[in-house]
Amino acid sequence: MALNKAEQSQVRSLMKEDRWDIVIKFLGEKLDQWRSEKIVGQNAFESLRMLHTRDGKVEGVNEFFEQLERGAFDN
Secondary structure (H helix, E strand, O other), X not given: XXXXXXXXXXXXXXXHOOOHHHHHHHHHHHHHHHHHOOOOXXXXXXXXXXXXXXXXXXXXXXXXXXXXXXXXXXX
């Protein structure tokens, strides 16, 4: 689903506000928290699954915010 022009303008406007810095700060703290979580499963498979789940969250959130910053609202 792509955002229409009005929605894109709203997102750009939000990103220019001072309050956006708080969102970015929280994002950084959350990503740091996820990255620092100790991965301990009961076996190698469970540990690997937990690692991939964590890394998937980090990469997904990073990709989302990178698309916002690039203005790539149609992907």
